[in-house]
Amino acid sequence: MLQSAVWWVVLLVGGGIAMFFTGAPLWLVLVEAVIAVLAVVDLIVEPRLQYRAHRWEVTDQAVYVQSGVLVREWRIAPLSRVQTVDSERGPLQQWLKLATVTVTTASASGPLKIRGLGQDEAAELVDRLTAITEATPGDAT
Amino acid sequence: MSWQQLDKRTIFVAPLMPLVSVIGVVTVIVLVRGWEKVGFWEPAITGVIAVGLFVANAWHWKTTRYRITDTHVELHSGMIVRKHRSLAKDRVRAVDMSADVFHRMFGLSVVTIGTGRHVAESDDELKLEAVSAREAERLRALLLHRAGTPVQPRQRDGMLAKFSPQWIRYAPFSWLGFVAVAVLGGGLFQLARTIDLDLWNTGPMQTLFRWYETTPLLVSILATFVVVMVLTTVLSVLLYAVFYWDFQLTRQHGALRVQYGLINKRSVSIEDKRLRGAVVEEPLLVRLTGGAKVKAVATGLNKKKDDNDKWEMDADLLLPQAPKEDARKVVASVLSAERAPTDVALSKHPFAAARWMVLSTVAVAAVPAVTLGVLSVLGLTPWWIAQLLLILIPLGALLGYGEYRSLGHGLDGDFLVVRWGVLPRSTVALQRTGVIGWKIRQSFLQRRTGLISVTATIAAGSGAYTIRYADQGDALDVADTAVPGLLEPFLTRD
Numbered sequence: 001m002l003q004s005a006v007w008w009v010v011l012l013v014g015g016g017i018a019m020f021f022t023g024a025p026l027w028l029v030l031v032e033a034v035i036a037v038l039a040v041v042d043l044i045v046e047p048r049l050q051y052r053a054h055r056w057e058v059t060d061q062a063v064y065v066q067s068g069v070l071v072r073e074w075r076i077a078p079l080s081r082v083q084t085v086d087s088e089r090g091p092l093q094q095w096l097k098l099a100t101v102t103v104t105t106a107s108a109s110g111p112l113k114i115r116g117l118g119q120d121e122a123a124e125l126v127d128r129l130t131a132i133t134e135a136t137p138g139d140a141t
Numbered sequence: 142m143s144w145q146q147l148d149k150r151t152i153f154v155a156p157l158m159p160l161v162s163v164i165g166v167v168t169v170i171v172l173v174r175g176w177e178k179v180g181f182w183e184p185a186i187t188g189v190i191a192v193g194l195f196v197a198n199a200w201h202w203k204t205t206r207y208r209i210t211d212t213h214v215e216l217h218s219g220m221i222v223r224k225h226r227s228l229a230k231d232r233v234r235a236v237d238m239s240a241d242v243f244h245r246m247f248g249l250s251v252v253t254i255g256t257g258r259h260v261a262e263s264d265d266e267l268k269l270e271a272v273s274a275r276e277a278e279r280l281r282a283l284l285l286h287r288a289g290t291p292v293q294p295r296q297r298d299g300m301l302a303k304f305s306p307q308w309i310r311y312a313p314f315s316w317l318g319f320v321a322v323a324v325l326g327g328g329l330f331q332l333a334r335t336i337d338l339d340l341w342n343t344g345p346m347q348t349l350f351r352w353y354e355t356t357p358l359l360v361s362i363l364a365t366f367v368v369v370m371v372l373t374t375v376l377s378v379l380l381y382a383v384f385y386w387d388f389q390l391t392r393q394h395g396a397l398r399v400q401y402g403l404i405n406k407r408s409v410s411i412e413d414k415r416l417r418g419a420v421v422e423e424p425l426l427v428r429l430t431g432g433a434k435v436k437a438v439a440t441g442l443n444k445k446k447d448d449n450d451k452w453e454m455d456a457d458l459l460l461p462q463a464p465k466e467d468a469r470k471v472v473a474s475v476l477s478a479e480r481a482p483t484d485v486a487l488s489k490h491p492f493a494a495a496r497w498m499v500l501s502t503v504a505v506a507a508v509p510a511v512t513l514g515v516l517s518v519l520g521l522t523p524w525w526i527a528q529l530l531l532i533l534i535p536l537g538a539l540l541g542y543g544e545y546r547s548l549g550h551g552l553d554g555d556f557l558v559v560r561w562g563v564l565p566r567s568t569v570a571l572q573r574t575g576v577i578g579w580k581i582r583q584s585f586l587q588r589r590t591g592l593i594s595v596t597a598t599i600a601a602g603s604g605a606y607t608i609r610y611a612d613q614g615d616a617l618d619v620a621d622t623a624v625p626g627l628l629e630p631f632l633t634r635d
Contacts (some may be wrong), residue, residue: 057631062628074579076627077578
């Protein structure tokens with residue numbers, strides 16, 4: 001969320017400077033207004049919806065991740081086929097004490113990502129997944 | 142075991158191929174420009190290149206050693222920088238051989254030993270360039286034939302498919318000919334440019350231009366069409382014969398082996414336990430004439446770049462364009478099934494899917510017409526171009542409907558079968574045990590019409606095969622049955 005905030009600020013400020021120099025013709029004001037509305041939607045409404053739609057669950061057999069508002073996506077991978085478990089924290093995430101856990105299987109079609117976990121929770125999840133994965137042999141290659 | 146060297150003959154054989162092309166270029170230059178314009182430098186440079194190639198190859202031969210220990214394959218090489226590479230023997234997934242004309246003349250073979258990791262790194266591959274054909278065969282047997290490979294009871298050994306001249310019938314119905322014509326044309330111009338020849342002003346070209354100017358438009362269009370068709374047909378037939386001559390698909394010691402080629406011999410081995418399924422591809426024209434092509438879905442056969450930065454072609458090929466009956470037999474015997482799972486009756490997708498597919502292709506097809514229309518309004522282009530491009534829209538609708546018609550999915554014994562596409566239509570049969578996860582997508586609009594896209598992820602082939610725009614309950618049922626227990630806890634029954 002903060003990442004996109006940076007982009008929106010850049011866009012708005014850039015537009016503002018343009019308005020200042022061109023004497024603010026009507027179309028530029030309109031474009032700027034649209035950008036502002038989009039920014040508000042993107043920053044305040046969208047993350048909430050994403051947050052509400054993002055679910056995950058780890059059972060003894062499988063990892064399950066659900067995400068997306070307009071396009072819903074569910075991903076399921078059996079734990080016996082998990083190859084690597086990574087956790088990742090960007091600079092902003094560190095500041096907010098959050099982490100993203102990525103679970104990769106042997107398939108080329110993309111990993112499962114669990115975003116916006118609390119740091120302690122993420123560490124615990126990684127430990128648990130690693131333990132289970134180590135206990136189950138084979139990775140289906 | 143002790144270290145071994147590459148075959149000694151390789152010093153003289155390896156430079157032959159580049160030398161021939163150098164000599165070829167020189168000959169063309171001499172022929173076009175005449176002897177008198179050839180200075181001192183051209184022959185001198187050619188000579189230096191030739192000597193350089195031999196020296197480099199001799200050095201390469203001298204410094205390269207390989208050995209196979211109980212656990213590893215090791216390769217020691219390097220001219221200035223010494224390199225040492227080793228691969229664990231039980232990680233070797235593929236031993237492929239190839240030989241160009243000169244290699245074959247001297248009974249040599251280039252052997253590539255790979256682990257077939259999905260992240261294709263060149264580090265995961267050892268290339269022996271070159272050893273004798275006998276040694277290559279020995280390596281293949283040694284590395285792939287491991288003791289204790291369980292043999293499935295139903296498995297068929299021996300010859301599974303063999304080249305028949307009748308197959309060539311299907312050659313003209315592919316892109317091969319067009320590609321060949323384009324490459325030839327491009328090559329000709331490239332060559333002309335290198336030797337400073339202005340091709341547009343030569344005699345034949347001028348005559349051609351004059352002919353186009355004097356004949357009526359319709360006749361010239363027809364004539365061009367006929368000439369291009371004849372050219373592509375002849376070339377594609379030739380290429381097909383050159384590529385796939387003496388094609389053989391065999392199974393030995395739990396590994397499939399594909400061999401083919403008239404001039405360049407290729408041999409690809411695929412272990413049975415790496416096999417996750419098979420794809421039948423039917424390009425539109427080939428399908429209409431009753432042909433099909435078969436590819437393997439196997440771990441470690443993903444397309445990768447070879448040394449010359451070209452895409453490695455068709456490493457997964459199990460059968461080139463051939464009659465459907467042969468394709469059926471190959472699929473059945475490769476997958477050790479009674480009949481080809483790709484031939485079962487598949488469940489149709491709901492008609493709502495047709496709307497989406499037609500709508501999406503029409504939208505794409507309309508883009509050029511609309512763009513040109515806008516440009517015409519602005520007075521930048523004449524109107525007739527935009528009007529001509531309108532033809533694309535019904536074609537797009539037809540394509541979309543065709544795509545809908547070919548959609549299908551089903552289960553057949555141990556296999557999950559998915560079909561999609563028109564150009565080409567592909568039908569994949571995946572071993573149910575090979576599916577290592579699901580990805581399920583449903584857009585807002587799909588949800589309203591009860592459609593869903595279910596993707597089976599797999600550690601082989603393209604990595605994911607999608608049942609597109611299927612009926613929600615139907616597709617989830619199939620997915621749930623295909624891999625019992627995986628999806629179950631997350632489904633709510635209605």
